[in-house]
Amino acid sequence: MIPATLDTKLPRLVTPLPGPAAKKWVQLDDQYVSPSYTRAYPLVVKTGRGAMIEDVDGNVFLDFAAGIAVVATGHCHPQVVAAIQQQAAELIHMSGTDFYYPSMPELAQKLAAIAPGKDPKKVYFGNSGTEAVEAALKLARYHTKRDKFIAFYGAFHGRTMGSLSLTASKAVQRKGFGTLLAGVHHIPYGYCYRCPYGLQPESCCTECATVLEREIFKKIVDPEEVAAIVVEPFQGEGGYLPGPPEFLLELQRICRKYGILLVADEVQSGMGRTGQCRNETLRC
Numbered sequence: 059m060i061p062a063t064l065d066t067k068l069p070r071l072v073t074p075l076p077g078p079a080a081k082k083w084v085q086l087d088d089q090y091v092s093p094s095y096t097r098a099y100p101l102v103v104k105t106g107r108g109a110m111i112e113d114v115d116g117n118v119f120l121d122f123a124a125g126i127a128v129v130a131t132g133h134c135h136p137q138v139v140a141a142i143q144q145q146a147a148e149l150i151h152m153s154g155t156d157f158y159y160p161s162m163p164e165l166a167q168k169l170a171a172i173a174p175g176k177d178p179k180k181v182y183f184g185n186s187g188t189e190a191v192e193a194a195l196k197l198a199r200y201h202t203k204r205d206k207f208i209a210f211y212g213a214f215h216g217r218t219m220g221s222l223s224l225t226a227s228k229a230v231q232r233k234g235f236g237t238l239l240a241g242v243h244h245i246p247y248g249y250c251y252r253c254p255y256g257l258q259p260e261s262c263c264t265e266c267a268t269v270l271e272r273e274i275f276k277k278i279v280d281p282e283e284v285a286a287i288v289v290e291p292f293q294g295e296g297g298y299l300p301g302p303p304e305f306l307l308e309l310q311r312i313c314r315k316y317g318i319l320l321v322a323d324e325v326q327s328g329m330g331r332t333g334q335c336r337n338e339t340l341r342c
Contacts, residue, residue: 068110070118076100077115094217106133154183187324188216191288194321195220195239198286202319206279207239208270208287210247211254212296215288215323224288227295243279245269247293248305267308281316288321 076084080102102114109132111121124130131138154162166181173179184190199205209215209224216222217231223239225231232238246254246266253262255269275281287309293299313320 068118069120072117073115075117076102077113077117079114083114108132108134186216188218188221191215191221191224191321191323192218194286194288194323195224198319198321202285202317204283204285206241206243206284208274208284209242209244210266210289210293210296211244212247212249212293212299213244213288213290213323214293214295215290241279241283243274245274247289247296247299248302249297249299250302263302263304264308267305267312270312275316281312281318284316284318286319286321287313288323290323292324294324 080100083102084100101119103111104114105112106121106129109121109124110118111133112118121129121133125133129135152159152161162183166183169181170179182190182193184193195207198207207224209226211226213225214227214231215224217225219235220239222232222235223242226244246269248263248266250259250262253259253265255262255265257265270281270287289301289306289309290296291301291306293301310320312318
């Protein structure tokens with residue numbers, strides 16, 4: 059196990075990469091695990107401490123990904139480990155769909171307190187980001203009684219059928235699955251540095267939003283049939299693109315005008331206040 063006294067002498071490589079043990083585990087994974095799990099590199103992790111991780115061959119790496127942004131306190135932080143151990147000794151199985159547990163409303167209350175906006179909020183707990191998007195699609199249709207959606211080129215919202223219909227990052231992600239969710243229309247994302255309409259940054263911030271009223275709502279879909287606009291305030295797979303505030307506020311204005319819901323996927327900062335919710339449906 060990686061010692062607690064890791065210092066600047068690390069990372070440390072002791073074998074060629076990937077090492078012999080890693081190659082064996084990758085081969086076993088190829089044999090028995092679904093190929094739907096995509097991996098960028100044959101790293102086989104054994105343990106972690108702080109910002110460092112050690113593979114099955116004893117090579118130590120600096121984890122720039124922070125476990126894909128889910129271990130903000132570092133790997134195996136003592137307080138986090140202690141909290142997990144304490145809970146495991148009290149109750150392991152938690153079927154929140156069948157019974158009540160004090161921790162559920164307690165956590166929901168904390169999440170609602172830090173989520174953007176002043177309106178009352180309720181929290182949905184899911185197993186993944188794509189499940190949160192699926193829930194947002196269902197909620198939008200159920201609430202508005204409409205069935206159309208607007209999404210953006212470069213977006214990644216997940217790989218289940220509904221969220222995949224919104225995803226427009228790479229064609230290979232949609233290849234082979236046939237007809238997806240009907241009624242999803244994509245438009246360019248607000249990327250002022252390389253404006254899809256050839257405008258200069260000072261004049262293009264809202265162009266990718268106003269095109270909705272100028273083109274889409276006039277020629278393709280009636281706004282009264284649109285349940286939600288689904289947007290990443292900060293696009294990830296699209297190129298790590300922060301949505302310009304003017305662009306996001308223009309989307310909000312359009313949503314309010316036509317009674318459309320604005321769904322912000324993976325909120326980090328938006329509408330002027332920091333939030334940490336994986337998915338949020340904003341009432342506009």
